[in-house]
Amino acid sequence: MRVTGIVACEYTELPAALTGTLAAAGLDPVRVYDDVVAAIAEDLPGDDVTSWATIPATQVQTAEFEARGPGVVAGLAIAEMVFRYVLGDVQVDRVPDGTVVDRGDIVLRVTGPTALLLTAERTALNYACHLSGVASATAAWVAALKGTGARVRDTRKTLPGFRDLHKYAVRCGGGNNHRHSLSDMGLVKDNHVLAAGGVVPAYHLVREHYPDVEVQVEVESLDELREALDAGIGQILLDNMGPELLREAVAITAGRAELEASGGLSLEVARAVAETGVDYLAVGALTHSAPVLDLAMELRAVGEA
Template sequence: MINGFDLDDFVTRTLAEDLGVGGDVTSAATIPADARFTATMNCREEIVVAGIDLAKAFFRRIDPEVTISLEIEDGAKAATGTVLMRLEGKARAMLTAERSALNTLQHLSGIATLTDRYVDAIKGTGATLLDTRKTIPGLRLLEKYAARMGGAMNHRLRLDDGLLIKDNHVAVNGSVGAAVARAKAAASGLQVQVEVDSLDQIEPALMAGAERLLLDNMAPPMLREAVRRVAGRVPLEASGGVNLETIRPIAETGVDFISVGRITQSAPAVDIGLDFSLT
C-alpha cells in the first residue's frame, strides 16, 4: 500500500503501546469470552478518508476471523454519517482494537481532509500543493501518504532524496551563489534547489546553476516580481506563512508550487466513531 512502510511492525508496535503487559483488562473482566459484536464505523463530519486499510489491520490482528467489509476507499470524500466499515466478530477483540484503529484513521483522515481544503483553495491557478518534512517522528510515511490522499504532491521524504539549500547553508558559505556552486560541484546527481528570501538573490542563484528556487516568506507582490524575473527558467516554489486565507493570492502570482507544513503539522483529527451491537 505504501512503499517502504512495514504494516505488520506498525500494528505490532501500536498495539503493544496500548495493551501494555496485562492487555485489555476491562474487556476481559466485563465481556464474556464467547460474546460477539457487529459494528459500523461511521464518520461524524465530512471527511476525506485516509488509512482505512490500516484500521482494518488492527481488528484483523486481534481477531483473524473477524468479518470486515470496507465501504469506502482511501482518497474518497465521505459525507457526515457515511459508513466506512462494517465488522462482525469477537466482542473482546473489537473493543481491544478499537482505539488503535480509530486513532490511526482519525489522524490520517484529518491530514487528508485539511489537505483537500488547501487543494480546493488553489483550484484553477495552475499551482501544485506540496507537503513538507514537518511530520510527527516515526509517522512520516503515513502522514505523507495521507497528504497524497488529500491531493497534495509529496516533497522530500528524507534528507537524502533532495538537495535543498536553506538560509543556514547560505550563511555558512557566505552567499547564495557560493552555496549553489559548492552543491553543484558535489555532483550528487540530485536537483539543486535553493531558498531565496530576497529578489537580489535570484540571479546569483541561477547563474551558479540552481535548478529550482524556493521563494521564502515573500508577499504576493514580491512573488509576482520573482516570477517575472525568472521568466520560466526554473520552477518556483513559495513557502512560509501559508494558510487557507493566504494560499489563493500566493497561487495567483504564477508560482509553480506552494509548500505547506500545516497540512501535516497542524491537521486536527476528524470525528469517526465505532457503534457496536450484540449478535
C-alpha cells in the same frame, strides 16, 4: 468464559489483498505491520482489564466507523490491519482511502468478538482519524488552489516514525510530496547559505559532492533570486514573500525555474499566493497541524439493521 488474549496474527496470515493495497499505495506493508504490532503492545502490555472482564468471549457484534463530519479518509487499510492483528480472520469492509465522505457515512465495518473489537478500537481510530485529518486538510488546500495551476506540497515536518504515513495521507488528499528525507535531494536554506558564504556557493558545493541529486535553493530576496537564476538553478524556494513580491519573482524568473512559495501561508491567502504564478505552495501545516477527522466506532448486534 472470558477473553484471555488477542489472536496476534502473523504477517503471513494477512490477506494478500490488504498487503497488496498498502504496497500499491507506496507503503511498506511489513513496516506498517510492525508499527501496528508496536502500537498494540503499547496499548496492551497485559490484559484489556475492562473489556475482557465484562464481555463474554462468545459475544459477537459488528463495529462501524462513522464519520462525524465531512472530509477525506485515509488510513482505513491500516485500521483494518489493526483489527486483523487483534481478532484474526474477520470480515472487514471499508471504503478506499482517498474517498470523500460526509457526516453519517460508514467508512469501515468489521464483525468479530465484541471484547476484541473494543481492544482494537482506539489504536484503529488513532490511525484512521489522524491520517484522515491530514488528507482532509490537504484536500482543502487542493480545493483552494483549483484552476490556478499551482499545487500544494508537503514538507518534512512530520512526527518521527510517521513520515511514510503522513506523506501517504497527503497523496490521499490530492496533494504532492516534497522530498522524503535529507538524502533524497538537496535543499539549501538560510543556515547553509550562511555557512557557505552565499546561495550560489552553497548550491555549487552540493552539486560538487552529490552530482546526481536534485537541488533546490531558498532565497529571501529578489536579488538572491536573480543570482540563483544567473547560476542556472532550476528549483527555487521563495521564503516569506507576500503576493506582490511573489508576482515580481514570477515575472523575473519568466519560466527559467520552478518556484515554490513558503512561509506564512494559510488557507485564507492560499489562492492569492497561487494566482501569482508560482508552481508550488509548501505547507508544513498539512502534517504538523492538521486536526483529526472525527470518526467514531459504533457497535451493532449481528444482523441489526
